[in-house]
Amino acid sequence: GAGVSQSPSNKVTEKGKDVELRCDPxxxxxALYWYRQSLGQGLEFLIYFQGNSAPDKSGLPSDRxxxxxxxxxxxxxxxxxxxxxxxAVYLCASSLGKQGTGQETQYFGPGTRLxxx
Amino acid sequence: AQSVTQLDSHVSVSEGTPVLLRCNYSSSYSxxxxxxxxxxNKGLQLLLKYTSAATLVKGINGFEAEFKKSxxxxxxxxxxxxxxxxxxxxxxxxxxxxxxxxxxxxxxxxSVKP
Numbered sequence: 001g002a003g004v005s006q007s008p009s010n011k012v013t014e015k016g017k018d019v020e021l022r023c024d025p026x027x028x029x030x031a032l033y034w035y036r037q038s039l040g041q042g043l044e045f046l047i048y049f050q051g052n053s054a055p056d057k058s059g060l061p062s063d064r065x066x067x068x069x070x071x072x073x074x075x076x077x078x079x080x081x082x083x084x085x086x087x088a089v090y091l092c093a094s095s096l097g098k099q100g101t102g103q104e105t106q107y108f109g110p111g112t113r114l115x116x117x
Numbered sequence: 118a119q120s121v122t123q124l125d126s127h128v129s130v131s132e133g134t135p136v137l138l139r140c141n142y143s144s145s146y147s148x149x150x151x152x153x154x155x156x157x158n159k160g161l162q163l164l165l166k167y168t169s170a171a172t173l174v175k176g177i178n179g180f181e182a183e184f185k186k187s188x189x190x191x192x193x194x195x196x197x198x199x200x201x202x203x204x205x206x207x208x209x210x211x212x213x214x215x216x217x218x219x220x221x222x223x224x225x226x227x228s229v230k231p
Binding site for chain 1: 149151153159160161162163166207211218219220221222223224
């Protein structure tokens with residue numbers, strides 16, 4: 001079946017511009033996560049959506065980062081006024097259920113490679 | 118707070134020899150632990166997971182890991198390495214305190230020599 005998909009696969013932008021990254025989770029998965037993978041920082045959690053609950057934004061590095069999830073499915077991660085240090089691979093994951101349900105295994109998309117010049 | 122330490126940033130083995138990738142964790146709760154693999158220019162793929170059932174967990178591609186609470190370890194092993202195993206491997210703990218987001222180790226790059 002279809003896995004998690006992300007678009008674009010690569011994005012090059014100029015410093016100061018805004019970018020939008022899209023994630024399509026696996027159909028029926030209620031939980032959606034965004035992570036960032038950058039050199040020297042490893043993989044870090046950004047934000048988590050679970051059903052209709054308020055998202056857990058505790059990992060967002062600054063107020064330039066925001067995300068929304070429309071209709072409990074597709075999610076968009078927006079980075080405003082991009083900086084060079086935002087260059088990284090942005091990964092999206094989804095899971096059938098939340099922690100403690102036995103359905104919390106996260107399945108990852110291929111990522112969006114962002115380069116800020 | 119939960120954390121994960123992968124003890125080796127790079128491991129090199131010869132094809133056909135055993136693989137050992139070491140991982141120690143710190144958790145205030147009964148943890149859920151995972152190993153993910155990332156091949157070059159590919160997405161993260163789940164190898165195996167531990168969620169408080171059997172302490173010896175078998176995963177895909179012949180990998181397995183043993184949860185040892187007394188040692189707070191979750192080392193990944195494979196009896197015989199294959200060239201296709203060359204990749205980066207991440208030990209991961211699920212952060213109960215944040216409703217399940219994953220905390221990743223820094224990764225171990227596995228090289229397999231012919």
